[in-house]
Amino acid sequence: MEDYLELMATATIPIPLPTVTHAPPQFEHIHRLGHNTLWVGFVLMLISTITFIGLSWRVALPKRLFYQLTTYVTLISTFTYYAMATGGGWSFHHVWVTHEHKHDLPDTHKTVLRQIFWARYAEWLLTTPLILFNLGALSGLSGANILNTIVANAAMIITGFFSIYSHGGKSKWGWYAMSWFALATVGWNLTINARATSQRRGVQTVYTPLAFYTVVLWSGYLIIWGVSDIGRSLTPDQVAVAYIILDILAKPVFGFWLLFGQNKSNSTHINVEGAWSEGFGHREGLLRVGDHSRDEDA
Template identity: 45%
Template sequence: MVLDPIEEVLKKTSSLQIIPTGKPTPTPLPSVLPTPVDYQHAGHDGKTTLWVVFVIMVIASAVFAGLSWRVPVSKRLYHIITTLITIFAAISYFAMATGHGVAVNHIKIRHTHNHVPDTFTYVDRQVYWARYIDWTLTTPLLLLDLSLLAGLNGAHILLAVIADIIMILTGLFAAFGSEGTPQKWGWYTIACIAYLVVVWHLAVHGRAQAQARSNQVATFFASIAGFTLLVWTAYPIVWGLADGARKVSVDGEIIAYAVLDVLAKPVFGLWLLITHSKMSETNVDLGGFWAHGLGREGSLRLTDDDGA
């Protein structure tokens, strides 16, 4: 039997399996999975706390306004300042409770490894920027209350207020700072330095001026200023654990700040106004325009010569 030349070639090369007889083995590829995002948002406890503190600030504002009606207009400076503090705080807490005073900070965290490529994790954490606006308005007013109580001069009051505003704004910048760079903790350091300037003016200049007024004023100023500085010192600690290192949940952060705000505003204000009413040395008597308006004091008078 004579084979066809083509068949003979195929027979000789069949062992080489020129024509594939089985399914090819797929090459395994590394799977690509999306990196999960850690969402750190306020829960039920945090949102409830915001509403509770809003109500507390509204009640405190009404109480302080009622106390102001018991004294002449010329002696209401402490009452007006203290009432404005809790009004601003109430507005801030209403904004946060309704979700209009919050933003999400998108954080990218790099993890470095020795023998494999770097990996990244992502965190979306809520930052309540309305709180920083509140502090920018209320803490200078708190300082003004303490400065008037001590009898500080205008230069020291101005420097303390400016340092306080720098402290709050740099704290806000730090809250939105980039992770893994000197930026975030650099802003935090500037805020802490500004806070030390505030402490210097109150603890040194304020204390000296209060002692010059009377022993009673000095004792009261030392008590209420010491209480305020103790409460204020807790704020950067909470910030470092919450927005800074994220060791505290958003709910825990809200509750911690809520306790501090209630102590620093309604409790401070009630203590100040009740004690101030019993100490005549602390009065700031503002007559003239403050109490009576312009009246006829600013009107022009034409003399006989001017009208001639």
Template identity: 30%
Template structure:
């Protein structure tokens, strides 16, 4: 898909490609039995013994890389200024990392829910930025860009809200099994990464008013730009 457009218009392709490759590597690692640890759950078995539960920390490493990039896709599409993009991506990274520490917490249930609450607070900031600042910035773009932003932002809001809910039922309370947890997260990841990414690229390639056009210094060899010998698009 990237080869169908000029290099200066391939930023969304690059970001989305990195997201999908990272997610693929994460699931490959987990499928090979790595990226997982065991944590004592605060739910007890019938005989009173504590339950030991799997926590796939590889998933959080995946999210720490891919979710800020997903937001970068969304922010660049809307045309958010850099001064708002940086704290948005930082808040998302803190949200994921604090969630990881909450999942690994096995000494105090109160500490786990305290960390969960902090993670959710950063998520609320992410939502606020998308809904308020993102929509305002997108309203200044072409009608096609506004439409794509509304659809993709809606996907992110709906799908991402499912993650803390699953966390609360799994790592939080242990109400559903690890198998159900893996399936649930997998479904959300499929739509939040693959479906989101392909929709963004397909829809954006058929609309006018691209909000990101890379300069030649990003797309051509330095010497070619300096001496005016622009290389071929290959």
């Protein structure tokens, strides 16, 4: 009996006794690559803005509105990239990651603080309506349909923003699905509704490629939202590189394409009525955008 007790006292019996420790939070933020990418974005947007300003002074007033709106787009992007490159326009998003284990072991948890540049979403809320207005004006889309497209676009951005900052797994993908539905509404107006009006105006050869180009690029933004800021499959540096590629294609490249294509078009009228073209005073509104003077008509 004594030998048995001595054996039990010295024996090593492997009993799984997991301990749950609180690990320090994991930080996911941009490094040198991402920071340099933001500065590159600032320089490219600044050069594009200066170029658009110079081009706008070389065209007649009837076509200058397209140049002005395009300049506003890259100008706002210039400010945004400068803010992000100098350390502003972002916050840490708290992500609670749970790792499930088998064999009746308790789940372990990890806190991740991921850097999110909310300044991008504020910039998109300002610049994308200008892009849509340019497309709507080029195609001759009615003011009501332009407004519907802009509202759907705002819904796409806001729901995408909510999907990133949502803490529930199901809720964030629900917001993300709403964002895709809003983009589908924008795409329908651009590729179906506005394309029909562009054919009646005779500008379909300029408008149609731009419309499909825009829908494809904006779909790329939503894909990046899903795989990076929601799914966390990309590092913040990779996200910065992906976004600058999309921003350059969606703003300066789109702007040059729009302006040079519209400049070759015979149609110079912009389908905007009311105070925009007629003004508020008695002496305003004698000339509409794209119309000749009354003396010349006489």
